[in-house]
Amino acid sequence: MEKQIIDRLREVVGDDNIRTTTAELYAYSTDAGIHRSMPDAVLRPKNTEEVAGVVKLANELLFPVVPRGAGTALCGHSVPVAAGVVMDLQRMNAIKELHIEDLYVVVEPGVIHKDLNAKLKEYGFFIPGPSSGNVANIGGMVATNASGGNAVKYGATRDYVLGMEVVLPTGEIARFGSRTLKNSAGYQLEKLMCGMEGTLGVITEVNLRITPLPEATAVAVAVFHTLEDAGRCVSNIIAYPVIPSGLELMSRVCIEAVNKAVCLGLPDEEAILLIEVDGSSHDVKDQIEKVTEICKGSGSISVDFTYDAERKEELWKGRKAMIPALSKYHDDLVTVMLADDMAVPMSKVPEAVKAFQAISDKYDIIIASYGHSGDGNLHTKVLMDPTRQSHWDQAEKAVSEIYEKVMELGGTITGEHGVGMTKAPFFLRERESSLEVMKVIKKGLDPNNIMNPYKIMDWEENFIARLRYHVESE
């Protein structure tokens, strides 16, 4: 990038908020995914005017702008594949308005989910979010339509977006949506912006609906001899209907990994369900009775609910210990973010997990499956040495087959993390009939293709490309 452009950017954001040093360019060349590409500069704007100033300049001088929140995206969303500037929005972190009586808040994109919930807790409210909520920014959550384990009951970020301010790719500042819980006024552009992954503009302010904190929660572990029993139990719970606030499945590889690494003494069985119910005290009591009965009727060996805070923490500990456990599963292997968040119809979860295991065996690669089975969302962790070409070759075949299976089961390749680069080739197949409309929208709003270019439907390479690892051929 020419010095003249850097100087003009410097005028917009100030000396202290632009960096072109090796340390910054390299640190901002990746996110929590597998890709790397270096930007020309990193900027930290403080307000909408600065954001608009940068975007206008980019549209005039034709350089890419890649918005970034906490940088916790998992599929290369904030990797600057065509260089340009990475726009770090973490300084825009004000909770601007609280309207508890109207059930909404107005926040800047750099507000951390945890901080917003800490503020809302004072009033007895919250907004659900991803498991990275301690660091994830609201802007990124909106731009990827993020969600977490409680989505089965509370939905995803899109369900909470009422309105927003966006700097469009041409630099104009637009307002979409409303401050009301209901809104039937034409195209819901604020919803379109959820999941746009920075390709249609920079979100600079969001109006978010809030929801009351539950009065009580209870957690149980239900143990099953077979994955099918556990899967049937999930379907039976949902169809009863009981909508739990969490319904997590752990399959054998995960159970073994946890037991091996942290000696939690989880039952040596095929499947475990971790079930959380919440609501008023009366509701919770009622749900516990129903879920216990359903579990027993679905072949559960044991199910035991607890209200006790320490015991609940202990039960979740097994689930939380799983990822570190997997990273210690083998001396030479680490967890790599591939095929990480597929979703299938809930009744298909056991079939999906079985298929993933068969694929794992076929390619002799360890794939651990677990997930928020209550909403059909499955996570897999591929254990591999990311510096060896042969491992990538096997992983590529295995992941491709996993995605094939997911599509065959009527699922989607991404339930909560988004497309970015890593899932783009499969997204192009899954949403083939939507692509032309998406391209028209992108072209219309971003005629010069400056906003986070070559992502989602515009990614043209394989999913294993621009790797942040140096890979050795054997």
Next chain:
Amino acid sequence: MQTDNLDKWKKELVNCTQCGFCKDVCPIFADVEWDSSVARGKMALCYGLYSGDIEPDESVVERLYQCTTCADCTRRCPSSTDVVGVVEAVRKDLVASDIMSPTHRKIAESIATLGNPFGEDQSRIEIFGEKPHKAKIAYFTGCSAAYRNKEIAEAGLSILKKLGVDYTLLDEVCCGSVLGRLGFSDGNIRRQAEANVKAIGDTGAEIVLFSCAGCLRMFRKEYPQFMELPFKALHFIEWLSEQEIPLKPYGKRVTYHDPCHIGRHLGVYDAPRDVINKIPDVEFVEMVDNRESARCCGGGGGVRAQFPEISKNIASKRVDQAEIADVLLTTCPFCVNNLALGIDESSKLVVKDLLELVDELLEDG
């Protein structure tokens, strides 16, 4: 630059998934705010140096020395990545490649020639006026309590005298912790270890007491890599927690700061609390972040020497948490020193080492 040390950490370098969960706890990131400053950023830079993607220019080296080695990132890391191990490895490679700050070079030279990092020419024997002799218990004062916070070593000595313990001081030299944190080679640390183990051996001590968290960590975690230690290394407070100590009442509200190097690095959490609970009438309150999740004081890892402003800002945040008490206690002179710098002029909070309070309250004889 050479990467002989980083090469040994390949698994950890790729174990970091760059998830960013460390942003929630990294004390440096909370102050610096750029993503290269957080643990994940440093892991990325280390990978860049290891793989040859980047060169160790000024911006990279600066960030790699902005780590207090508090290890809170590892606690928070979903993959338990040993960030401190990697950061110390890259620092070793930088030093081996003759890339180091003049401040750090001066510290290493002072340790090699004078036995302490402060450029002080008096020996411990001259400072305390006590010669080493045969005894069952030895007290390793450490450099900070000998040259900067002498009141802490004096409190330790006074306690031993009041309890009538047959103890000896040592002809000690710097434990080498600062060398290890800054990236000086194992050879440098081994030299310190050999001198200290010999000094202890000369006294025949079976138990060695430490008042500095960094020194104790060296004896428990690093020295055993070089040699077998024919004595038990205990923090003074660990030893006190097992003694009968008649203490006067103390009608104040106190809190306790877990030094990273005996907390997260060694797992010593109960002993200081046990000692505080021996004090009649004391009101003990925990800070929001305590034990395994205690926030760093900001002083460690060479940060204080090279980046005093960052160090002070981190201390201020920790001290803010302690404003629930009248007295902020800790068990490391380095933490005492740094936390004191973080206290606002308008605050009435007092920082002291737990040894000082015990000495103040301990009945004589």
